[in-house]
Amino acid sequence: MADPMRVRAQENGGVVDVKVLMKHDMETGQRKDPAGKVIPAHHITTVTATCKGKVVFEGQFGTAVSKDPFLNFKFKGGAKGDTVSITWVDNRNDKRTDEAKIS
Amino acid sequence: MNLKRREALRLTAIIGLMAATGLISEAQAADWNKAAFDGKSLDDVLKALGGSSADKSSAVTINAPDIAENGAVVPVGVTTTLPKTQQIAILVEKNPSALAAQFLMTADTEPFVASRVKMAQTSNVHALVKADGKWYVTTKEVKVTLGGCGG
DSSP: OOOOOEEEEEEETTEEEEEEEOOOOOBOSOOBOTTSOBOOOBOEEEEEEEETTEEEEEEEEOTTBOSSOEEEEEEESOOTTOEEEEEEEETTSOEEEEEEEOO | OHHHHHHHHHHHHHHHHHHHHHHHHHHHHTTSOHHHHHOOSHHHHHHHTTOSOEEEOTTEEEEOOSEEEETTOEEEEEEEOOSSEEEEEEEETTSSSSEEEEEEEOTTEEEEEEEEEOOSSSEEEEEEEEETTEEEEEEEEEEEEEOOSOO
């Protein structure tokens, strides 16, 4: 069900700049459908980034993160050619992992 | 009679198992700090994250527009020059629940994060940063022309 993410990782001066675009509805649980029923919340809860088997970044999202969340972070210790892997889990335990090579 | 009792026992066992598996998935999701995301104000969230008070700090910078036309997509970035940054949280004061997102930093992570959040209305945006065991906060007001919640 989950669509792929777009992940880009670029190394510059020893720092890897990672940009991630996740595809997710991020329903807040506040909106109502045309029949007046509340649409249940459906959102990403945790995002984890690993590089060479080490966690380099971890994020927790609430409902207030925009639809199709964008995330940008930087970490040290990655080199060109290494793989950065991003995993998200949502509140229905759906998950998705995508990878990108550092360029 | 005895058969019925067996049946009842079996049912209890199944229900017990379901509860147990339910509990397991709940334990996995416990990583996600529910109390913090339920917090309604800066103080609530700070307490749920385990801090008591936050000092105002000019070492924390919020990169957000002064005026956001669309409250559904407000770019917010946080950077800090504080050493040993462990945690960064983005809060929107007037949203139904204040905490939008929080990020956990490792020793290798640069103290920088950028994302996009929803804002219900014009409000203060707070950036909470935990560095070397202490909490720091910076606040910036973002004016919203069109709200991004409800609908």
